[in-house]
Amino acid sequence: MEIKELNEKDYLESMKLSMYAFQYKIPEESIASRIEMLKRHKVIGVWDNSNLAAKLHIIPYQISINGEEWKMGGVAGVATYPEFRRNGYVKRLIIEALERMHKEEQIVSLLHPFDIGFYRKFGWDIFTENKKIQIEKKDLKFTEAQSGTIKRFTKETHHPDIETVYAQFSKKYMGMLVRDRTWWANNIYGDGQIAVYYNQNSEAQGYLLYEVKERKMDVQEFVVLTQEARCGLWNFICQHDSMVEEVSILTSSHELLPFTLHQPKVKMEVTPYFMARIVDAEQCLLKYSFKDIGKKVFLHLEDEYAPWNIGSYLIADGEVKVYKEKPGSNCVQPPQRGVRLDINSLTALLFGYKRPAELYELGYIKGKEEEIADLEELFPFNKPFFYDFF
Structure with missing residues (x-):
């Protein structure tokens, strides 16, 4: 099993897999335009004995966050031939996609799920409704x-x-x-x-x-x-x-x-409707427009599939300070107090889909009630929405 990026000579194999998995046919006269479209994507695939077994597309987009344009990696075209399913190939592709989006500074990722529960396992979560x-x-x-x-x-x-x-x-x-x-x-x-x-x-x-x-x-x-x-x-x-x-x-x-x-x-x-995931928590928090309420809140973040996000983040005076463990370093460790959450919950908070008090009530975030109250004040009341599809 090998993971590699597809090039132009592989695009026909990619289209064959899409047609099989999603049960449609690309007209012969449309193949050339589809190939041109794929050139704008980053398509990564799992190869099993020289056969394309599974694939995933990363499409470079930008989205509006607090009136600013953020780089976003759109995940689409995730497909596997049935004979190769349940071998962990899609999981490997998702981990590879997160690493590539991180390197490309696509600090958030969006996708339209075939199954919300499946993508929740990897850190994506609902961020909007129609x-x-x-x-x-x-x-x-x-x-x-x-x-x-x-x-x-x-x-x-x-x-x-x-x-x-x-x-x-x-x-x-x-x-x-x-x-x-x-x-x-x-x-x-x-x-x-x-x-x-x-x-x-x-x-x-x-x-x-x-x-x-x-x-x-x-x-x-x-x-x-x-x-x-x-x-x-x-x-x-x-x-x-x-x-x-x-x-x-x-x-x-x-x-x-x-x-x-x-x-x-x-x-x-x-x-x-769509799901979102924070790819780079540090950059998201540094760019985000928090309210300056004169209080300090520590966020202790867990992320199973993007370990570079694991750490503690101090939000204070409209700024963010980052604490991450580095092997052999003597970095100052943050206090144990603070709010503990995973990447799914942080995504829902940053996009405005859920409020801290709601996630606390559900048990998705942990902390003292006064810390949750401070977090409520820090987060502005935002409204998420998405009309498009990819």
């Missing part, structure tokens, strides 16, 4: 009229205003993908179109990504910066009342739209 709102035609009631206008765009007429709105919107949340023009062109529109709300000053304030077919309106992105845009876009949805029997809206679990509806009693489904 809310799907189902609205029947009878509940398409207009709200107060707005003074702005709606303009519609397609993939061919895509406008920079849309990207500006998304960039501003993403700063309100933790973990949203930083989208470049190529991503917009290749990964967003599909068969849909985008309706943008402009205020009286011709400033874009929100948009819908949507499709209308078979008498159903499917809103895949509902992105608003202001209440005016929220009302204006909702009224635009209502304008389809003669065309549709049902509207579905996919949005953040934090979106306030349902509260504003004439009939808020609509069907809503909240589902865990």
Whole structure:
């Protein structure tokens, strides 16, 4: 068994494994473009007697954290042929991927799980949920009229205003993908179109990504910066009342739209979506925007699969001091007091998915109640969200 990075001559084998594992077929005319896409990935594989047995893709992205852009390693395309399963190959690939992402300074990693429990074992955890709102035609009631206008765009007429709105919107949340023009062109529109709300000053304030077919309106992105845009876009949805029997809206679990509806009693489904993992805890904590509350809190961190994260971190006066054991060193050891947690819990805290008091109640973090209270004050109230897929 050997682990190595795939090169261009191996890409066809990688695609064959993907087609077998995920049960789809790549058209012959699409193979060349797929190879070009794979050149932007780092694909690592397990080779068993010169046969590709398992593989994993690491895709370089950036996400928005506290309004800053952080390097992120997107994990995707994890697959194994059935005859090679339960040999620990995927575990070896995940450990190798963590080491490579650490070297590439991708301080966090995101993935879409086939099984949440499986990836939790390796330090990834849920960081965001999606809310799907189902609205029947009878509940398409207009709200107060707005003074702005709606303009519609397609993939061919895509406008920079849309990207500006998304960039501003993403700063309100933790973990949203930083989208470049190529991503917009290749990964967003599909068969849909985008309706943008402009205020009286011709400033874009929100948009819908949507499709209308078979008498159903499917809103895949509902992105608003202001209440005016929220009302204006909702009224635009209502304008389809003669065309549709049902509207579905996919949005953040934090979106306030349902509260504003004439009939808020609509069907809503909240589902865990993407998972995140801290790859480099030291850099995450150093870059993170903690509140300066004039108190000190020690975090004692465990990480089974990324041992470079194991250590103690003192958060005080808006700064972080790191204590890690080094063989043969005489480094000062931190006191035994402090909050003890694993990398899963730290990830949930940093992304704002869970609060310290919640994890303490669940027994996921340990410490004295006064230390947990201090930790509550240190962490700002953030809202995580993620619209994309890879």
